Amino acid sequence: xxxxxxxxxxxxxxxxxxxxxxxxxxxxxxxxxxxxxxxxxxxxxxxxxxxxxxxxxxxxxxxxxxxxxxxxxxxxxxxxxxxxxxxxxxxxxxxxxxxxxxxxxxxxxxxxxxxxxxxxxxxxxxxxxxxxxxxxxxxxxxxxxxxxxxxxxxxxxxxxxxxxxxxxxxxxxxxxxxxxxxxxxxxxxxxxxxxxxxxxxxxxxxxxxxxxxxxxxxxxxxxxxxxxxxxxxxxxxxxxxxxxxxxxxxxxxxxxxxxxxxxxxxxxxxxxxxxxxxxxxxxxxxxxxxxxxxxxxxxxxx
Numbered sequence: 001x002x003x004x005x006x007x008x009x010x011x012x013x014x015x016x017x018x019x020x021x022x023x024x025x026x027x028x029x030x031x032x033x034x035x036x037x038x039x040x041x042x043x044x045x046x047x048x049x050x051x052x053x054x055x056x057x058x059x060x061x062x063x064x065x066x067x068x069x070x071x072x073x074x075x076x077x078x079x080x081x082x083x084x085x086x087x088x089x090x091x092x093x094x095x096x097x098x099x100x101x102x103x104x105x106x107x108x109x110x111x112x113x114x115x116x117x118x119x120x121x122x123x124x125x126x127x128x129x130x131x132x133x134x135x136x137x138x139x140x141x142x143x144x145x146x147x148x149x150x151x152x153x154x155x156x157x158x159x160x161x162x163x164x165x166x167x168x169x170x171x172x173x174x175x176x177x178x179x180x181x182x183x184x185x186x187x188x189x190x191x192x193x194x195x196x197x198x199x200x201x202x203x204x205x206x207x208x209x210x211x212x213x214x215x216x217x218x219x220x221x222x223x224x225x226x227x228x229x230x231x232x233x234x235x236x237x238x239x240x241x242x243x244x245x246x247x248x249x250x251x252x253x254x255x256x257x258x259x260x261x262x263x264x265x266x267x268x269x270x271x272x273x274x275x276x277x278x279x280x281x282x283x284x285x286x287x288x289x290x291x292x293x294x295x296x297x298x299x300x301x302x
Contacts, residue, residue, distance in 0.1 A: 022073045024048050024108055024116050027141045029133035032115075040136035043144060046118060048108075050077075055106060057120075059084045062104060073110030078103070086123060168215045169196045170254050170262040173287050175279035186282035189290055192264065194254075201252065203264070205230055206240045208252065216253075223252040241267050 030036050030045030039045045047056045053064040055077065062079035070076055080101050087100040094100070103124055109117040111132065119130040136144075176182050176191035185191045193202040199210040201223070208225035215221050227240035243251045246267050253265040253272050260281040265272040 020072070021069055022110055023050050023075075024110070025135055026051060028136045028144055029116065029118075030136055031131060032134045036134065037137075037140075040140045041143075045136075046133050055079060060086070062106075070107075075108045077106040077108065079106060080104075090123070168217070168219055168221045168256060169213075170194050170221075170256055171259060171281060172197055174282045174290050175262065176282055177277050178280050182280065183283075186286045187289075189286075189293075192277075192279055193290070201225060203240075203266070205238060206266075208240065211243060212249065214248075214250065219256045221254050221256075222248070222250040223254070224249045225252055227251070238266060241269075246270060 026049040028040055028043055028045060028047050030039035045057070047054070049055075050064060050067065055062045055064060060081055060083040062081035064077055064079050066078040068076040068078075081104045082100075083102055084098070086102065087094075087097045090100075091097055105121045105124070105126065107117075107119040107126075107130070109130075111117055114135045116133050117130045118133050119126060119128065122128065135141075172195050174186060174189055174191075174193050176185040191204050193200075195201070196210070196213075201208040201210060206227040207230055208223075208227040210223055210225045212224040213221055214223075224243045224246075225240070226243060229239045241251050243249050247270050251267040253267075253276075255263040255265075255276070257263065257278075262279050263276040264279055265274070265276040268274075
């Protein structure tokens with residue numbers, strides 16, 4: 001039976017899916033000519049990686065959303081793109097121009113083993129003619145791939161370090177030293193206010209603007225800050241030493257005990273000495289009251 005029907009099957013017109021699904025080689029392409037190698041070395045032409053769903057060029061980059069096979073060795077790629085120059089040229093007065101996205105199309109056709117024809121839309125319209133792009137030499141591809149991998153590893157390491165650094169920081173908010181009048185000092189916001197997000201620390205007697213932060217241990221962060229002694233009735237008010245006169249240019253240190261408890265040291269004669277001040281995070285109601293109070297304080301200039 002199979003033998004009987006086989007000739008009839010082969011006699012039919014080939015379906016749209018009968019041809020092989022060709023894909024351009026992943027890597028960097030550039031227009032042939034005298035600037036071919038410099039453009040390859042600088043990734044200044046075209047980078048295609050359909051496996052990673054990415055296409056990019058000079059100051060533009062796209063996420064691939066759909067690939068359609070148009071025929072043997074011919075593709076249509078639908079993309080969502082960032083395009084720095086296009087966005088600025090279209091509407092430079094738009095405050096959000098840098099975040100604008102464009103729906104674009106790219107047509108790619110295989111010319112030979114190392115070259116393709118490329119046509120890309122601009123703001124959704126195919127205005128420019130197709131151009132020839134040749135695959136850059138393997139030596140260049142390896143060098144660029146290694147550089148890309150290094151950059152990716154460095155970015156992941158920086159992200160990991162930032163997460164570790166952030167985990168060492170005390171929570172932003174109102175704190176007070178543990179003791180009999182803890183609730184009262186919380187309600188008056190009269191002890192310590194931590195605002196890493198705004199690079200500010202307010203202690204019972206000092207207002208400090210953070211210059212630099214350094215995570216020394218997973219639970220300890222050291223700060224270099226410009227501090228001004230505030231007017232206070234407390235007899236034990238301590239002025240924070242000028243950061244420019246301290247070792248490592250650091251004059252405050254927090255040790256995080258848990259999400260609600262920290263220890264604060266103020267440098268004394270070049271050393272973080274003693275047990276420090278044990279501070280506890282005030283109640284959620286206090287935090288909400290302080291958050292509501294801040295905009296009003298800013299408006300009145302207090």
